[in-house]
Amino acid sequence: MAQPDFERMWRDLAPIGRSTSSGGYFRQPWLSAELELRAWFREAATARGLEVEEDPFGNLVAWWPPQGVSRLAGARTSTSGAVLTGSHLDSVLDGGAFDGPLGVVSSFAAIDLMRERGVAPTRPLGVAAFVEEEGSRFDRACLGSRLAVGAASWADARELTDRDGVRLGDVVEGGTSTLLDGVDAYVELHVEQGRGLVDQDAAVGIGSGIWPHGRFRYDVAGRADHAGTTRMEDRADPMLTYAMTALAANKQARLAGQRATFGRIEVRPNGTNAVPSHVTAWLDARAESDQALADLVAAIERQAVDRADRDGTTVTVTAESVSGQVAFDVPLRHEVAATLGSERRRVPVLPTQAGHDAGILQEAGIRSSMLFVRNPTGISHSPEETAGTADCLAGVEALADALTGLVG
Amino acid sequence: MAQPDFERMWRDLAPIGRSTSSGGYFRQPWLSAELELRAWFREAATARGLEVEEDPFGNLVAWWPPQGVSRLAGARTSTSGAVLTGSHLDSVLDGGAFDGPLGVVSSFAAIDLMRERGVAPTRPLGVAAFVEEEGSRFDRACLGSRLAVGAASWADARELTDRDGVRLGDVVEGGTSTLLDGVDAYVELHVEQGRGLVDQDAAVGIGSGIWPHGRFRYDVAGRADHAGTTRMEDRADPMLTYAMTALAANKQARLAGQRATFGRIEVRPNGTNAVPSHVTAWLDARAESDQALADLVAAIERQAVDRADRDGTTVTVTAESVSGQVAFDVPLRHEVAATLGSERRRVPVLPTQAGHDAGILQEAGIRSSMLFVRNPTGISHSPEETAGTADCLAGVEALADALTGLVG
Numbered sequence: 001m002a003q004p005d006f007e008r009m010w011r012d013l014a015p016i017g018r019s020t021s022s023g024g025y026f027r028q029p030w031l032s033a034e035l036e037l038r039a040w041f042r043e044a045a046t047a048r049g050l051e052v053e054e055d056p057f058g059n060l061v062a063w064w065p066p067q068g069v070s071r072l073a074g075a076r077t078s079t080s081g082a083v084l085t086g087s088h089l090d091s092v093l094d095g096g097a098f099d100g101p102l103g104v105v106s107s108f109a110a111i112d113l114m115r116e117r118g119v120a121p122t123r124p125l126g127v128a129a130f131v132e133e134e135g136s137r138f139d140r141a142c143l144g145s146r147l148a149v150g151a152a153s154w155a156d157a158r159e160l161t162d163r164d165g166v167r168l169g170d171v172v173e174g175g176t177s178t179l180l181d182g183v184d185a186y187v188e189l190h191v192e193q194g195r196g197l198v199d200q201d202a203a204v205g206i207g208s209g210i211w212p213h214g215r216f217r218y219d220v221a222g223r224a225d226h227a228g229t230t231r232m233e234d235r236a237d238p239m240l241t242y243a244m245t246a247l248a249a250n251k252q253a254r255l256a257g258q259r260a261t262f263g264r265i266e267v268r269p270n271g272t273n274a275v276p277s278h279v280t281a282w283l284d285a286r287a288e289s290d291q292a293l294a295d296l297v298a299a300i301e302r303q304a305v306d307r308a309d310r311d312g313t314t315v316t317v318t319a320e321s322v323s324g325q326v327a328f329d330v331p332l333r334h335e336v337a338a339t340l341g342s343e344r345r346r347v348p349v350l351p352t353q354a355g356h357d358a359g360i361l362q363e364a365g366i367r368s369s370m371l372f373v374r375n376p377t378g379i380s381h382s383p384e385e386t387a388g389t390a391d392c393l394a395g396v397e398a399l400a401d402a403l404t405g406l407v408g
Numbered sequence: 409m410a411q412p413d414f415e416r417m418w419r420d421l422a423p424i425g426r427s428t429s430s431g432g433y434f435r436q437p438w439l440s441a442e443l444e445l446r447a448w449f450r451e452a453a454t455a456r457g458l459e460v461e462e463d464p465f466g467n468l469v470a471w472w473p474p475q476g477v478s479r480l481a482g483a484r485t486s487t488s489g490a491v492l493t494g495s496h497l498d499s500v501l502d503g504g505a506f507d508g509p510l511g512v513v514s515s516f517a518a519i520d521l522m523r524e525r526g527v528a529p530t531r532p533l534g535v536a537a538f539v540e541e542e543g544s545r546f547d548r549a550c551l552g553s554r555l556a557v558g559a560a561s562w563a564d565a566r567e568l569t570d571r572d573g574v575r576l577g578d579v580v581e582g583g584t585s586t587l588l589d590g591v592d593a594y595v596e597l598h599v600e601q602g603r604g605l606v607d608q609d610a611a612v613g614i615g616s617g618i619w620p621h622g623r624f625r626y627d628v629a630g631r632a633d634h635a636g637t638t639r640m641e642d643r644a645d646p647m648l649t650y651a652m653t654a655l656a657a658n659k660q661a662r663l664a665g666q667r668a669t670f671g672r673i674e675v676r677p678n679g680t681n682a683v684p685s686h687v688t689a690w691l692d693a694r695a696e697s698d699q700a701l702a703d704l705v706a707a708i709e710r711q712a713v714d715r716a717d718r719d720g721t722t723v724t725v726t727a728e729s730v731s732g733q734v735a736f737d738v739p740l741r742h743e744v745a746a747t748l749g750s751e752r753r754r755v756p757v758l759p760t761q762a763g764h765d766a767g768i769l770q771e772a773g774i775r776s777s778m779l780f781v782r783n784p785t786g787i788s789h790s791p792e793e794t795a796g797t798a799d800c801l802a803g804v805e806a807l808a809d810a811l812t813g814l815v816g
Contacts, residue, residue: 193637225787
């Protein structure tokens with residue numbers, strides 16, 4: 001069993017980027033904690049004799065080549081193609097330990113288990129760690145995988161700036177990635193971020209697809225005024241427009257069974273005794289279909305604009321990123337399910353409302369599949385995010401079975 | 409006329425701490441811009457032969473002693489007592505040029521004018537610049553004057569921290585101030601922060617008193633969750649509680665003819681795809697009487713708590729500062745009015761909804777009075793805050809007349 005390896009790796013990662021006050025993780029890409037995670041990744045790969053490749057965006061793959069193949073380049077152009085597993089190492093701000101790292105750690109542990117079992121891959125098998133999956137620094141989710149597959153252009157991406165004004169172009173070299181050349185399939189293991197597997201009493205599930213989702217920046221402009229001396233009726237207060245929009249988004253999503261969240265806000269000047277001049281806030285919206293998402297977003301914007309008229313403010317809405325509905329490759333899903341579908345396990349199939357690199361690869365023509373590990377609370381993107389050790393080890397076993405089926 | 413002196417001083421101050429993007433001022437105490445203003449104050453005093461005294465909190469007074477008196481200490485213990493004028497140099501974040509500096513510049517210009525007219529003071533006359541009047545750095549309005557009169561304790565104040573965690577105790581020495589010993593009266597000139605003088609078509613007015621006001625910190629605690637995968641009904645989102653409270657505060661104040669503003673907010677973790685765990689926001693509330701303020705604040709808190717129950721969040725409200733109603737000294741007001749009340753000018757009497765150091769001094773037993781200069785737009789605490797030059801010069805003349813009456 002891969003248990004000791006899994007637990008050792010998990011223990012090594014636990015302190016990296018953890019806030020002592022909240023217990024949550026701050027693992028924004030290319031800042032100190034994430035740089036430490038990258039070093040850890042290289043060590044874990046080297047300890048296993050895997051060869052690490054890094055693309056100009058900082059995406060990493062640790063390759064396990066087929067027996068007798070010394071150069072990866074050759075292996076990856078083999079007619080059968082390479083198989084990729086892995087996930088990401090970065091976190092949202094004050095996030096949990098599992099979202100991302102569980103997939104990377106489980107991938108290494110799955111390789112250990114496959115070796116214990118004497119599996120010899122006939123195709124190259126790689127463990128990937130994609131960068132900036134959460135968009136916690138440059139505000140573009142799945143930025144690393146988007147750049148790797150060419151779904152995002154480097155010319156645009158290099159101008160992105162973080163909250164301190166640092167340009168992405170000054171952080172990584174950029175250029176063109178050949179990291180995924182010859183990759184035929186991707187299997188990503190991830191902690192579940194809802195209670196689907198709890199409801200179905202299963203340790204592991206398979207993903208059917210990803211809800212469409214988008215990020216929309218709301219810029220509300222009003223007029224700064226003295227909070228004491230300016231009569232209420234003489235104000236143009238963008239905070240009011242924002243507040244009504246946040247409530248409207250929640251109500252709209254609740255009524256429609258979708259998701260809409262305002263979790264980030266910046267206020268200028270953000271002083272106690274000043275009516276703000278500007279409020280910028282970000283809407284995260286997701287829905288079960290592309291049409292449902294468009295309807296949801298339009299309804300929220302309409303209510304924001306109506307309220308702005310009453311407040312004497314103006315609202316500008318900018319779609320920062322929109323991802324359409326993703327259906328994971330159905331034959332691949334059946335292939336993976338077949339390796340897990342013994343009488344030992346019941347394997348539910350379920351969608352996810354979260355974006356994942358697997359969705360980006362699927363859309364770019366690399367058939368992809370996801371495995372989910374049960375989350376007992378359903379809580380994610382939070383210090384309280386968790387998964388039980390037994391479930392995590394069941395995930396490692398399922399991943400090893402699936403990968404064995406694909407490369408064995 | 410003091411016009412050239414006034415305009416030169418105004419020009420000297422114009423660039424200090426001004427944001428090139430917004431045109432507003434960032435003059436938080438003991439940071440670079442405000443340190444430059446303090447140096448300017450000392451130069452303006454020295455150029456006039458005034459002697460500068462600074463207390464352990466950084467409050468400044470430039471003294472003009474009576475003829476033949478060389479040491480201020482002796483002058484200030486004279487039985488008749490000293491007269492103080494002045495205001496403050498700090499600004500709110502992204503504030504205007506006039507709120508504060510107009511009073512200091514006008515005080516120096518008034519002294520120039522008094523000298524031109526041959527006035528020889530029989531009592532010491534001081535120009536004050538109180539620190540942290542706006543509370544823009546340590547979140548306590550009128551902190552300098554409160555400390556100077558002993559209305560705030562240094563033991564508490566030195567533990568205050570700014571947004572970067574810097575303690576006030578590490579910024580200034582602290583201790584006990586003797587700066588106001590022997591001061592008998594204070595006259596503060598200030599730009600009006602509403603449209604009272606516009607409505608009454610007058611360049612200058614006299615203050616009757618200050619509305620009671622307070623700052624209340626709302627700490628709303630919820631549960632961080634993934635913005636995509638957590639069903640709306642499973643959330644405990646503090647942003648919703650906040651949003652409803654901000655709207656309720658506005659409505660409550662509007663209905664009652666009072667003022668309530670949420671202009672400052674801090675969100676944790678403030679990530680686009682995370683339901684926040686905590687929202688902290690500050691309510692600035694003001695009303696025409698102590699009872700009306702208490703009613704307003706209670707009504708807002710009640711609605712916040714009701715909404716928190718529905719959201720599954722908790723709200724904690726902390727009164728960070730509450731100032732009761734202030735009535736300026738009535739005999740002093742009549743004395744000041746008498747010096748201005750020629751047929752040349754109509755001098756309206758009006759209250760202010762803004763806190764001022766004059767209110768702190770009045771409450772501490774130093775009879776105080778305020779002069780207001782017309783604000784054509786009524787806008788304050790904003791880059792758009794303005795006053796016409798002719799009105800400013802009328803203010804200088806009124807202040808010179810008032811001070812001549814008190815010390816001549």
